[in-house]
Amino acid sequence: MVLAGKLITELGIKTPAEKFFKLFASELHEVQNVCERVHHTKLHEGEDWHHTDSVKHWTYVIDGEVHTCNESVEEVDDQNKKITYKLFGGDIENYKVFKLILEVLNKADGSSAVRWSIDYEKNNEDIDTPNGWMDYLSKSTRDIDGHLVKGEKVVL
Known part of the structure; x- marks a missing residue:
């Protein structure tokens, strides 16, 4: 069985x-x-939500169950609107590696898209592939998009 993968x-x-990118790059505390x-997030270590030395603690729901983990920003690429997060501890302890990658894209037709990637390596083959995360990220993206669109003026 394969221990490492990408979704x-x-x-x-x-x-x-x-x-959309700005929310994650400079207003992450607003996501909750x-x-x-x-359900809840707090700054666990550090003084700034967006510094690579800071650690945030998250409480969230996947597949109807409450989970927790810690997260830190590993890399921010402002030019390409890409952020790589390292998740660890809590319910992520079954993985050697769990990276969440956000890319916000300007499409050729003028629209926008969000690409979420999860790079993971399980501690052993008995650990499930984190498929529930894809649904969580999709639904969360819809919530965030809906909230941000409310502030936008529609041009006809």
Whole structure:
């Protein structure tokens, strides 16, 4: 059985790419206020939510069950609107590696999309592939997009 893998989903969004990316790049603490599946998050270590030395603690729901983990920002690529998060501890302890990668894309037709990738390596073959995360990320993206679009003016 394969212990390492990658899961990817791409979702069209109505929010301009720059605005969606900004939420994750500089306003991450707001996610818990706009996303139904995020119950609570707090700064666990560090002074800044977006610094690579900071650690955040998340409580969230996947497949109807409450989970927890810690997260830190591993890399931010502002030019390509890409952020790599390292998840660890809590319910992620069954994985040697668990990276969550957000890419916000400007499409050729003028629309925007969000691509979520999960790079993972399980501790052993008895651990499930994190498929529930794809549904969680898809639904959370819809919640966030809906919230951000409310502030946008529609141009006809």
